[in-house]
Amino acid sequence: MRLFDVSVRLSETTPTFPGNPPFRCEPVKRTARGDSANVTALHLGTHTGTHVDAPRHFFDAGPGVDALSLDVLVGPARVVEIPGPRRGIGAQDFAAVDLSGDTRVLLKTGNSALWTSGEFQPDFAFLDESGARALLAYGVRLVGIDYLSIEQFRKPGAPVHHLLLERGVVIVEGLNLGAVPAGTYDMYCLPLDIAGADGAPARVVLRELS
Amino acid sequence: MRLFDVSVRLSETTPTFPGNPPFRCEPVKRTARGDSANVTALHLGTHTGTHVDAPRHFFDAGPGVDALSLDVLVGPARVVEIPGPRRGIGAQDFAAVDLSGDTRVLLKTGNSALWTSGEFQPDFAFLDESGARALLAYGVRLVGIDYLSIEQFRKPGAPVHHLLLERGVVIVEGLNLGAVPAGTYDMYCLPLDIAGADGAPARVVLRELS
Numbered sequence: 253m254r255l256f257d258v259s260v261r262l263s264e265t266t267p268t269f270p271g272n273p274p275f276r277c278e279p280v281k282r283t284a285r286g287d288s289a290n291v292t293a294l295h296l297g298t299h300t301g302t303h304v305d306a307p308r309h310f311f312d313a314g315p316g317v318d319a320l321s322l323d324v325l326v327g328p329a330r331v332v333e334i335p336g337p338r339r340g341i342g343a344q345d346f347a348a349v350d351l352s353g354d355t356r357v358l359l360k361t362g363n364s365a366l367w368t369s370g371e372f373q374p375d376f377a378f379l380d381e382s383g384a385r386a387l388l389a390y391g392v393r394l395v396g397i398d399y400l401s402i403e404q405f406r407k408p409g410a411p412v413h414h415l416l417l418e419r420g421v422v423i424v425e426g427l428n429l430g431a432v433p434a435g436t437y438d439m440y441c442l443p444l445d446i447a448g449a450d451g452a453p454a455r456v457v458l459r460e461l462s
Numbered sequence: 463m464r465l466f467d468v469s470v471r472l473s474e475t476t477p478t479f480p481g482n483p484p485f486r487c488e489p490v491k492r493t494a495r496g497d498s499a500n501v502t503a504l505h506l507g508t509h510t511g512t513h514v515d516a517p518r519h520f521f522d523a524g525p526g527v528d529a530l531s532l533d534v535l536v537g538p539a540r541v542v543e544i545p546g547p548r549r550g551i552g553a554q555d556f557a558a559v560d561l562s563g564d565t566r567v568l569l570k571t572g573n574s575a576l577w578t579s580g581e582f583q584p585d586f587a588f589l590d591e592s593g594a595r596a597l598l599a600y601g602v603r604l605v606g607i608d609y610l611s612i613e614q615f616r617k618p619g620a621p622v623h624h625l626l627l628e629r630g631v632v633i634v635e636g637l638n639l640g641a642v643p644a645g646t647y648d649m650y651c652l653p654l655d656i657a658g659a660d661g662a663p664a665r666v667v668l669r670e671l672s
Contacts, residue, residue: 255532257532262654272490273490283522291481291483292507292508293505295504297490297502297504298501298502312493312494326669440667442650444511445470446473447473449504450500450501454652455665457532457650
């Protein structure tokens with residue numbers, strides 16, 4: 253069964269959401285300098301590249317990324333394609349797709365093409381409040397999107413993050429779904445297990461179902 | 463099917479191999495300070511916690527972690543239990559186990575108990591050169607072990623790393639296999655995809671076979 257890597261590669265040119273730490277590498281040991289091996293220090297943020305938001309991203313008393321269950325992070329995931337120009341994705345976009353029984357939903361939008369730009373692009377497709385409520389009504393436990401935030405850029409109060417995270421729904425941001433056809437896959441979304449953190453970088457793969 | 467998380471949790475008390483960057487968190491945004499969300503900067507090394515060694519760890523011209531194939535990192539893995547005191551694991555330890563057909567081998571030793579100590583423990587079980595040659599003869603493509611190095615601590619010349627990495631065998635270090643019975647599992651070893659890096663932190667899960 254084919255595997256799709258839906259993570260973005262981390263480098264010093266990977267775009268980062270404004271105000272978040274960019275990815276940076278620093279040589280610690282180098283064989284070229286006479287060291288026995290190559291070792292590198294990594295500097296990045298909890299929301300850099302492909303990553304997971306834990307409820308603690310917005311709620312100090314909410315679970316950290318170390319408390320997210322593998323039973324939510326791993327399992328069948330539905331890739332839903334949202335065609336057309338980048339914009340708010342609302343309840344009407346889910347009217348024609350039956351998501352009953354879908355625990356994990358990944359939104360494939362025109363955003364996936366934005367990764368070819370080395371600069372952060374604020375004009376990305378996002379989930380709006382009606383869309384978030386529709387997914388909650390379906391009982392979805394994990395929602396992913398193919399750029400650096402699920403929320404409209406600079407939306408006051410971040411209502412979509414609040415709606416999802418206060419109900420313990422895991423948000424996966426920074427996916428690249430460009431190569432993945434719509435459909436259902438077996439997802440392995442594996443964030444680094446960081447004690448008490450508000451989020452964590454993750455590698456995410458989708459496996460075709462047999 | 464049950465999932466085993468065989469990664470270690472990252473915190474500022476997670477032991478690190480001497481000379482490697484420890485794990486450190488730094489607040490960037492905090493709702494308690496009036497920010498709209500919590501965001502944290504992460505500082506760690508390519509070989510901190512559970513991680514993968516790429517050939518570039520020892521060979522400047524070797525593949526980086528971004529060039530490691532998911533076809534090696536994901537698939538059936540054999541957990542082999544090495545009982546007894548911590549020591550070198552050699553060819554004789556594999557004489558009684560038939561590893562033909564095993565592409566991925568994870569060595570479960572007494573090391574898994576060392577994680578309860580917050581200090582680095584240099585007296586860990588390791589693979590010796592005869593053991594590495596035996597695994598190579600079986601055609602193994604990935605070898606994992608349950609502490610921070612597959613090699614004897616301070617072994618001059620690091621022959622086991624050289625033997626494995628110069629043949630493109632992926633080394634997974636810093637596993638915790640304490641809760642996993644010996645046997646074959648479906649492994650998802652997902653390192654962060656870092657451009658050109660000598661290694662990368664990884665989350666690793668094992669799924670019971672159906």
